[in-house]
Amino acid sequence: MSFITVPRAILFDLDGTLADTAPDLAAAVNLLRTERGLEPTPYEILRPTASAGARGMIGASFGLAPHDEGYEALRQGFFDNYGAAMSVHSSLFDGVPELLDGIVAAGLVWGVVTNKPARFTDPLLPLIGLDKTACAISGDTTPHPKPHAAPLLEAAKRLGLAPEQCWYAGDDLRDIQAGKAAGMPTIACQWGYCGAIEPAAWGADYLMATPRDLLELIRTTLEGGALAA
Structure with missing residues (x-):
């Protein structure tokens, strides 16, 4: 049995995880x-x-x-x-604003790690209400995009945290692969796009059906210490 460490930061994929783009x-x-x-x-x-x-x-x-x-x-x-026309119909998924507010209220920070090029990430985040992110890592920020660990390790570095102190949540198999490669606890977000492979087969530490479920997991972990995975 492995244990999920108490987080100090929650990192998110963007498309299909935080925002319906x-x-x-x-x-x-x-x-x-x-x-x-x-x-x-x-x-x-x-x-x-x-x-x-x-x-x-x-x-x-x-x-x-x-x-x-x-x-x-x-x-x-x-x-x-x-x-x-990148923000005509894009919006945050239901429950995401509450999730992010809850993370901050719990004394944690949150960030974005996406494969979207920075030319789109940087202007899009404020347009859809994600301008308060503690860090934003794009697909071209590091030499290698996800599923390589480099973008996630760069996010942890910018936050001044060890990788294991950061959780990574995403809606694609590559997100989970990148999180594992970086040594981070991983969350598969079933509310996203998910692709052709079922999230249950990705090997994530946790499967979450909604952003509210993820917030509850975070709160439970903070209250009780490390959780068994």
């Missing part, structure tokens, strides 16, 4: 299709891939992978479209 991501890729005379890709197909950003959106909509011919032009077009 899929509508604007889907709009950006579907604009590429309409510009080419193609029918939009149904939203229900695009939404589960939103945590994978451009790679996920272009893969679901055009069937292309990063090394395929034509992918890079679509990627740049997607970035242009998204940058021009």
